[in-house]
Amino acid sequence: MSITKSYEEINEKIKTGKVVVATAEEIIPMVQEEGVSKVLEKVDIVTTGTFGAMCSSGAFLNFGHADPPIRMSKVWLNDVPAYAGIAAVDAYIGATELSETKGEEYGGAHVIEELVSGKKIKLKALGTGTDCYPRKEIETWVDLNDLNQAYLFNPRNAYQNYSVAVNSSSRAYHTYMGILLPNFGNATYSTSGELSPLLNDPEYRTIGIGTRIFLGGGTGYVAWEGTQHNPAQQRDENGLPLASAGTLAVVGDLREMSSKYLRAGIFHNYGISLYVGIGIPIPLLDEEMVKKVAISNKDLKTTIYDYGIQRRSKPALGVVSYADLRSGSINLDGKQIPTAPLSSLDKAREIAKELKAWILSGRFYLTEPVAALPYRDGVKPLDEEVE
Amino acid sequence: MAKKRVVLTFPPELTEIPLTYHLVKDFDLAINILKAKITPGEEGKLVLELSNGSLEKIEDGLDYLEKHGVTIQPLSKEIVLDEEKCINCGACTAVCNSKALSMDADARLVFNKESCIVCELCVSACPMRVIKVMF
Numbered sequence: 001m002s003i004t005k006s007y008e009e010i011n012e013k014i015k016t017g018k019v020v021v022a023t024a025e026e027i028i029p030m031v032q033e034e035g036v037s038k039v040l041e042k043v044d045i046v047t048t049g050t051f052g053a054m055c056s057s058g059a060f061l062n063f064g065h066a067d068p069p070i071r072m073s074k075v076w077l078n079d080v081p082a083y084a085g086i087a088a089v090d091a092y093i094g095a096t097e098l099s100e101t102k103g104e105e106y107g108g109a110h111v112i113e114e115l116v117s118g119k120k121i122k123l124k125a126l127g128t129g130t131d132c133y134p135r136k137e138i139e140t141w142v143d144l145n146d147l148n149q150a151y152l153f154n155p156r157n158a159y160q161n162y163s164v165a166v167n168s169s170s171r172a173y174h175t176y177m178g179i180l181l182p183n184f185g186n187a188t189y190s191t192s193g194e195l196s197p198l199l200n201d202p203e204y205r206t207i208g209i210g211t212r213i214f215l216g217g218g219t220g221y222v223a224w225e226g227t228q229h230n231p232a233q234q235r236d237e238n239g240l241p242l243a244s245a246g247t248l249a250v251v252g253d254l255r256e257m258s259s260k261y262l263r264a265g266i267f268h269n270y271g272i273s274l275y276v277g278i279g280i281p282i283p284l285l286d287e288e289m290v291k292k293v294a295i296s297n298k299d300l301k302t303t304i305y306d307y308g309i310q311r312r313s314k315p316a317l318g319v320v321s322y323a324d325l326r327s328g329s330i331n332l333d334g335k336q337i338p339t340a341p342l343s344s345l346d347k348a349r350e351i352a353k354e355l356k357a358w359i360l361s362g363r364f365y366l367t368e369p370v371a372a373l374p375y376r377d378g379v380k381p382l383d384e385e386v387e
Numbered sequence: 388m389a390k391k392r393v394v395l396t397f398p399p400e401l402t403e404i405p406l407t408y409h410l411v412k413d414f415d416l417a418i419n420i421l422k423a424k425i426t427p428g429e430e431g432k433l434v435l436e437l438s439n440g441s442l443e444k445i446e447d448g449l450d451y452l453e454k455h456g457v458t459i460q461p462l463s464k465e466i467v468l469d470e471e472k473c474i475n476c477g478a479c480t481a482v483c484n485s486k487a488l489s490m491d492a493d494a495r496l497v498f499n500k501e502s503c504i505v506c507e508l509c510v511s512a513c514p515m516r517v518i519k520v521m522f
């Protein structure tokens with residue numbers, strides 16, 4: 001009989017300082033050398049990490065009431081419009097929103113990064129003036145401490161796998177996958193591979209709604225499935241998706257976060273994005289989980305797509321492993337194409353190590369999901385209706 | 388091996404004379420063309436790396452060009468990288484054909500200035516805007 005472990009047992013070990021944690025990279029040679037059951041006896045938790053551009057990110061802010069009060073219907077933060085179509089002094093600042101004065105070089109992601117760095121932000125708001133909210137305009141400066149609530153709420157983060165981008169056309173393309181050189185001049189990819197959270201729990205057994213995570217340097221939670229969550233993606237014999245699949249909506253207090261793990265980025269001629277650091281602990285509940293976390297870059301695959309074709313469905317050109325991508329070049333129909341990563345493996349490692357340190361020091365406990373993520377539905381396209 | 392990087396500006400009437408051929412043939416210089424913008428009948432620009440066993444030969448070659456009306460400036464532009472702010476993502480390596488920017492075995496960015504041809508492609512490829520051209 002092979003052993004099993006419960007969340008309670010693992011948390012008890014954290015409490016008594018007996019817990020054993022390994023990062024998703026460290027666990028691979030351990031399983032290869034000692035085998036699945038030995039590792040299950042020894043190790044309780046595997047920590048994962050990722051640090052990359054996650055466009056679908058933003059923060060809810062509550063500014064508190066001014067005197068006389070205003071019902072803010074339009075809000076700008078450092079000249080970046082925030083969505084104010086919610087209650088009087090609530091707003092949502094989206095990462096990709098552009099500044100009305102600085103254009104492509106400054107946006108919502110920069111506002112969020114400056115807030116977490118403790119900087120003052122210029123708040124400008126307009127209201128219509130009502131009986132209970134007579135004021136029509138306000139302009140002032142706020143920092144993170146002045147706000148009642150400031151929490152990151154990212155509708156789609158931590159993509160489970162992502163495509164490799166190449167460009168068959170004769171001109172360079174500026175994309176969210178970086179600058180793609182013409183005639184298959186390069187190939188870019190954006191996943192931390194064997195360290196990636198959802199690739200270590202491919203069927204969402206332990207990552208679900210309510211899972212406590214490392215988010216932007218603070219503690220966060222999985223709030224929901226992410227937008228475009230696509231568990232129905234084609235999978236291999238290990239249950240691993242061969243292209244982008246599951247996603248997570250995550251939430252966490254901005255006040256706990258740091259600009260070390262939350263950074264604004266600019267994609268030339270494309271737009272602005274927020275680089276978000278996420279780390280998720282995977283409890284080794286049984287041998288099945290050990291087998292999942294032991295899968296290495298050699299066996300993790302993703303699909304190459306041609307971004308030179310500007311259509312919804314880009315042609316798939318083949319499948320490669322993360323070991324191939326990391327080697328510096330891939331072979332596509334006999335042509336060697338140099339590869340370049342876009343998400344930071346270095347930072348992903350730092351996050352997995354940091355989360356490991358949190359657990360070992362008793363600062364971070366595991367939570368059992370309160371509900372599972374959907375595991376069936378696909379993603380619908382938007383087809384235009386003709387009148 | 389002596390090396391020199393120079394920016395050459397040709398007046399329109401000179402763009403059709405094979406000056407670089409003479410550099411190789413008469414002065415025994417090895418030439419590496421880093422950048423070229425030459426259209427017949429217009430002012431041309433050429434960024435070259437010249438090398439030879441002796442610096443004197445290189446200087447002689449450059450004197451020869453100057454006598455023919457070519458303006459010579461040292462290649463003074465350089466790429467600087469703020470390592471503090473770099474996140475080691477690797478996006479810049481995607482456009483660096485000369486491999487001056489690459490990722491090492493620890494997934495950290497390495498910048499080898501020697502191989503940089505100052506094409507400036509990496510400047511806009513860096514999402515953190517930490518790569519700058521300095522004059």
Ligand code: SF4
Binds near residue numbers: 488
């Ligand atoms: S300027 Fe060009 S050659 Fe130099 S590091 Fe940047 S991309 Fe590479």
Ligand code: SF4
Binds near residue numbers: 474480
């Ligand atoms: S693109 Fe910028 S941040 Fe990323 S590795 Fe290159 S220099 Fe560093």
